[in-house]
Amino acid sequence: MIVIFLLIPLSIVTAAVFLFGFIWAVRSGQFEDTCTPSLRPLLDDKNKDQKPHP
Amino acid sequence: MTDETRTDFAPDIPAAAPDCFHCGTPVRGATFRKGPNTFCCQGCLTVFELLTENGLDEFYRFGPAAGARVLPGTEDFGYLDDPALRQRLVDFSDTKTTRVIFRAPAIHCVACVWLLENLFRLAQGVTYSRVNFPRKEVFIAFDPARLKLSEVVALLSKLGYAPELNLADAEAGPRQPVSRRLWLQTGGAGFAFGNIMLLSISSYFGLDAFTGPALRRMFGWIAFVLAVPVLAYSAADYWRAAWVAARERVLAVEIPIVAGLAGLAVWSAADVFSGRGPGYFDTLTGLLFFLLTGKVFQQKTYDRLAFDRDYKSFFPLSVLRKTAAVEERIPLSRLEVGDRLVIRHGELIPADSRLASGSATIDYSFVTGESEPVAKAEGDHIYAGGRQMGAAIEIETVKAVSQSYLTSLWNQENCAKTRRDSLDSLTNRYSRAFVWVVLAVAVGSAAFWSGRDSQRALRSFVSVLIVACPCALALAAPFALGTAQRVLGRRQVFLKNAATLETLAQVDTIVFDKTGTLTDAGGCGVHFSGEPLDAEERAAVRAVARQSAHPLAARLAASLDGAAVELSPFSFAETPGCGVEGLAAHRAVLLGSAFWLSSRGVEAPLELIDPGTVVHLAIDGAYRGAYKFNSALRPRAEVALRDLAGRYELALLSGDNEKERASFAAIFGPQSPLHFNQSPWDKLHFIRRLRDDGKTVMMVGDGLNDAGALQESDVGAAVVEKVGAFSPASGVIMSGAMAPRLPEILRFARASARVIRVSLGISALYNLAGVSIAAAGLMSPIFCAILMPASSVTVVVFACAATARCGAAVGQEEAAP
Numbered sequence: 033m034i035v036i037f038l039l040i041p042l043s044i045v046t047a048a049v050f051l052f053g054f055i056w057a058v059r060s061g062q063f064e065d066t067c068t069p070s071l072r073p074l075l076d077d078k079n080k081d082q083k084p085h086p
Numbered sequence: 087m088t089d090e091t092r093t094d095f096a097p098d099i100p101a102a103a104p105d106c107f108h109c110g111t112p113v114r115g116a117t118f119r120k121g122p123n124t125f126c127c128q129g130c131l132t133v134f135e136l137l138t139e140n141g142l143d144e145f146y147r148f149g150p151a152a153g154a155r156v157l158p159g160t161e162d163f164g165y166l167d168d169p170a171l172r173q174r175l176v177d178f179s180d181t182k183t184t185r186v187i188f189r190a191p192a193i194h195c196v197a198c199v200w201l202l203e204n205l206f207r208l209a210q211g212v213t214y215s216r217v218n219f220p221r222k223e224v225f226i227a228f229d230p231a232r233l234k235l236s237e238v239v240a241l242l243s244k245l246g247y248a249p250e251l252n253l254a255d256a257e258a259g260p261r262q263p264v265s266r267r268l269w270l271q272t273g274g275a276g277f278a279f280g281n282i283m284l285l286s287i288s289s290y291f292g293l294d295a296f297t298g299p300a301l302r303r304m305f306g307w308i309a310f311v312l313a314v315p316v317l318a319y320s321a322a323d324y325w326r327a328a329w330v331a332a333r334e335r336v337l338a339v340e341i342p343i344v345a346g347l348a349g350l351a352v353w354s355a356a357d358v359f360s361g362r363g364p365g366y367f368d369t370l371t372g373l374l375f376f377l378l379t380g381k382v383f384q385q386k387t388y389d390r391l392a393f394d395r396d397y398k399s400f401f402p403l404s405v406l407r408k409t410a411a412v413e414e415r416i417p418l419s420r421l422e423v424g425d426r427l428v429i430r431h432g433e434l435i436p437a438d439s440r441l442a443s444g445s446a447t448i449d450y451s452f453v454t455g456e457s458e459p460v461a462k463a464e465g466d467h468i469y470a471g472g473r474q475m476g477a478a479i480e481i482e483t484v485k486a487v488s489q490s491y492l493t494s495l496w497n498q499e500n501c502a503k504t505r506r507d508s509l510d511s512l513t514n515r516y517s518r519a520f521v522w523v524v525l526a527v528a529v530g531s532a533a534f535w536s537g538r539d540s541q542r543a544l545r546s547f548v549s550v551l552i553v554a555c556p557c558a559l560a561l562a563a564p565f566a567l568g569t570a571q572r573v574l575g576r577r578q579v580f581l582k583n584a585a586t587l588e589t590l591a592q593v594d595t596i597v598f599d600k601t602g603t604l605t606d607a608g609g610c611g612v613h614f615s616g617e618p619l620d621a622e623e624r625a626a627v628r629a630v631a632r633q634s635a636h637p638l639a640a641r642l643a644a645s646l647d648g649a650a651v652e653l654s655p656f657s658f659a660e661t662p663g664c665g666v667e668g669l670a671a672h673r674a675v676l677l678g679s680a681f682w683l684s685s686r687g688v689e690a691p692l693e694l695i696d697p698g699t700v701v702h703l704a705i706d707g708a709y710r711g712a713y714k715f716n717s718a719l720r721p722r723a724e725v726a727l728r729d730l731a732g733r734y735e736l737a738l739l740s741g742d743n744e745k746e747r748a749s750f751a752a753i754f755g756p757q758s759p760l761h762f763n764q765s766p767w768d769k770l771h772f773i774r775r776l777r778d779d780g781k782t783v784m785m786v787g788d789g790l791n792d793a794g795a796l797q798e799s800d801v802g803a804a805v806v807e808k809v810g811a812f813s814p815a816s817g818v819i820m821s822g823a824m825a826p827r828l829p830e831i832l833r834f835a836r837a838s839a840r841v842i843r844v845s846l847g848i849s850a851l852y853n854l855a856g857v858s859i860a861a862a863g864l865m866s867p868i869f870c871a872i873l874m875p876a877s878s879v880t881v882v883v884f885a886c887a888a889t890a891r892c893g894a895a896v897g898q899e900e901a902a903p
Contacts, residue, residue, distance in 0.1 A: 036301065037300075037301070037304065040285070040304070040305075040308070044281055044308065044312075047277065047281055048277075051273070051277045054273045054277075055273070058266055058269045058270050058273065059266070061266075063265070063266070063269050064218065064265075064266070065218040065220065065221070067219050067220045068199060068216075068217055068220070071196050071199055071219060072199070072203075074196055
C-alpha cells in the first residue's frame with residue numbers, strides 16, 4: 033500500500049500536464065473565437081501547400 | 087462546400103441575371119461586364135479581376151454573389167502612416183513584423199473568411215491573416231518594410247471590407263484580450279477543485295481505516311499546495327474589489343465573499359499545519375470555481391456589444407483638408423479652427439462649421455431626429471454630426487471638434503454616471519443585511535460558548551463565518567441575469583448588466599422618441615395622390631427613384647413594387663436638392679419639387695403643393711400626381727402603447743414638427759404629455775424634471791439626438807435597425823422590430839427580478855440550516871463539502887430554469903406564423 037504515496041503525487045503531476053495544455057490553449061487565443069474555426073474545414077483549399085504557417 | 091453552409095452564411099439572393107456577379111446587388115444603370123458576368127460597379131469588377139488574376143476565383147464557388155459590395159470611398163489612406171496615429175492603431179510593431187486588428191463590418195459569410203485569410207496571395211508582405219467571424223474582425227500580420235499600413239487598409243477597402251476606422255479606436259490604443267485572464271482563473275480553480283475533491287472524498291469515506299493518518303496528512307498538504315496559487319491568482323479580482331469597497335466604506339457583495347474565503351483559508355491552513363485534518367480546501371476551491379463560472383457565463387453573453395460608445399466611435403478618423411495648394415487627408419486630431427474641409431456625399435461634418443461653397447443638403451436624422459434633410463446655403467452655420475447628401479461641399483470649421491454642440495452633449499455624461507453607480511442593486515441590499523446578521527450570529531454564538539468551552543467558542547465563531555459564505559448569494563443574480571440576457575439576446579434585445587434588469591423592473595415612466603423608435607424610417611408610409619399609375623409606369627418610376635441616394639427617393643423606391651426595368655444608359659440625372667430624372671421603359675420620368683418641375687415646364691396643381699414632405703411626379707411631360715411621406719408607426723406599436731398606458735406613465739418627445747400630434751394624442755391618451763420640436767437639450771431636461779419628481783424613468787430612443795436623454799434616464803434603451811451598428815451609450819440595445827414588444831420585455835424583467843428574489847430566499851434557507859449547525863459548534867468538513875455545492879447548484883439551476891421559463895413567453899407570437 034506504501035506505493036500510493038508515490039502514485040498520488042504522480043497522478044497530480046499528470047493532471048498538471050493537462051492544466052499546462054489548457055494554459056497554452058488560452059494563451060494562444062483558442063478560446064477567443066470558437067466560431068470561425070468551425071468554418072475553416074469548409075474552405076476546401078486546392079492549393080493547401082501555399083498556406084503559410086504562423 | 088455543402089448546401090447547408092450556403093443557407094447559413096450566404097446572403098439569400100436569387101442568382102437572377104441582373105444581379106451583380108460579385109455582390110448580388112441588383113445591377114442598375116450602366117453595367118460593367120467581363121465575359122459572361124455583369125457587375126454593379128467598377129469596384130466589384132475590379133475585385134473580380136483581382137481575384138481571377140491571382141487564382142482566387144474559387145471565392146465565387148462558396149455561394150452565389152458572395153462578395154461584399156465595394157463602396158466608392160476615399161482611396162487615400164496616407165494619413166494612417168502618420169507615426170503617432172499608426173502607433174495607436176497597431177497592436178504590435180517592430181522592424182520585421184506589424185500586427186493589427188481591424189473591424190470590418192462587411193464580413194458576412196464563409197467566403198469572406200476564406201478571402202481574408204488568403205490575403206497573402208493578393209499582397210506581397212502580408213504574412214498572416216485570421217478572421218474572427220462573430221466579432222467581424224480580421225487580424226493581419228505584415229512586413230512593414232514591404233507594405234505600409236495605409237496600403238493594407240487600401241487593399242481591404244478595395245476588396246469591399248473597408249475597416250472601421252474611428253476616433254474611439256485611435257484614442258483607446260491597442261485592444262487587450264479581455265477574457266483570457268478569466269479563462270485562466272476559472273481553469274486554475276477548476277483544476278484545484280477537481281483534484282482536491284477527488285482526494286477528499288476518499289477520506290470522507292473512511293480511507294484512514296486502511297492506511298492510518300499518514301495518508302490523510304499528505305492529502306492535506308497536497309490540497310494546501312494546490313489551493314494557495316488558486317487563492318492568490320483566481321481570487322485576485324475578489325480581493326481587489328473587496329479592498330476597494332472597504333476603502334470606500336461601501337458594503338459590496340465581495341466583502342462577505344472575501345471574508346468567507348479568508349476564514350476558510352486560515353482555518354484550513356491551521357488544520358493542515360497542526361495535523362488535525364485536511365481542512366476545507368475542497369469547499370474553498372469549489373466555491374471559487376462556481377463563482378468564476380458564473381462570471382464566464384455572464385461575460386460570454388455580451389462579448390460583441392459595446393454599450394459605452396460615445397460620439398468618438400461615430401466620428402471619422404480623418405478629414406480631407408483643402409489648402410491653397412493641395413487637398414490632403416489629415417487625422418481628425420490635427421484639425422484646427424479655420425481649416426477648410428471637403429465633405430463628400432455621405433460624409434460626416436466633424437465640427438461646427440460654416441458652409442464655404444457648394445449647396446449642402448444635410449441629413450441631421452442622427453442628431454435631431456428630423457427625418458428630412460435640411461438644405462443650407464453658402465455662409466450658413468452647420469452643426470457637427472450631420473451628413474452631407476449629394477454633391478461635395480466645402481466647409482470652414484468654426485469650433486474645435488471637442489467643443490462642438492454635439493460633443494458638449496456627451497460631457498453631460500459624467501454627473502449622470504456616478505449617480506447611477508450608486509443605485510442599490512438587489513444583491514447589494516441583501517448582502518448588506520446578510521453581513522450584519524451573520525456577524526451578530528457569530529459573535530453571539532462565541533459569547534454563548536465562551537463561558538463553558540473556549541475552544542468551542544472559537545470554533546463556532548469561525549465556522550459560522552465559513553458556512554455563511556454567500557456563494558449562492560453571489561451566484562443567483564449573475565445566473566438569472568445571464569439567462570435573461572441570453573433569452574432576450576436571441577430576440578435581439580441586449581442588456582448591459584444586472585442593474586439594468588433590476589431597474590427595468592422598477593420603471594414607472596416611459597418616454598419615447600418618435601422617429602426611428604415608434605416609427606419606422608424605412609419604406610412604408612408613402613401615399614400617392616393623383617392619376618393612378620399602371621404597373622409599367624410604376625416600374626419606370628421605381629427604376630428612376632432607386633438611382634438616387636436621396637433618402638426620399640430610397641423610401642419611394644422601396645415602397646413601389648413592379649418588375650425590374652432597365653434604365654436607359656446615360657439618361658439619369660440628379661439635380662441636388664431639386665429632383666431626379668431618367669428614361670425607363672420608354673418613359674421620361676421627372677421626380678422632384680413643384681418648383682423644379684415648373685422650371686421644366688410642368689405645373690403642379692395648387693391643391694397638391696404642400697409644405698410637407700411631397701415628391702411630385704411627371705411622366706412624359708405630363709403632371710401625374712404627388713407622393714406624400716408620412717412616418718409610419720411600426721407594426722403593433724399602437725397595441726403595445728395602449729398596453730403600456732395601463733401600467734406606466736407615458737410621454738413622447740420628438741425632434742419633428744407637430745404635424746402628427748393628433749394621431750399620437752389618440753394613441754398615447756389624453757393625460758400623456760407630447761412634446762414636439764424638441765432639441766436634444768430639451769429632451770435631457772424633460773427627463774431630469776421627471777427624475778426630480780421621483781419617477782423611475784425609461785427613455786426609449788435612437789440616434790445621437792437622444793444620447794443625452796438616454797444617459798440621463800434611469801435606464802436608456804437604444805433602438806437600432808441593425809444590431810451591432812452604432813448606437814449611443816445606453817443600458818439596453820434592441821432591434822427596431824422588437825420595440826413594439828416592450829410590454830413583454832418589461833413583464834419579463836419584473837419576472838426575472840422575482841426569480842432573483844426567490845433565489846436569494848433559497849440561499850437564505852441553506853444558510854439558515856448551515857449557520858445553526860455551525861453556531862452549535864458541530865460543523866465538519868464533510869458537512870461543508872456537501873452543503874456548499876448543494877446550495878450553489880440548487881440556486882443556479884433554479885435561477886436558470888425559472889428565468890428561461892418566464893422568457894419563453896417573450897415574443898412568442900413572433901415565432902408563430
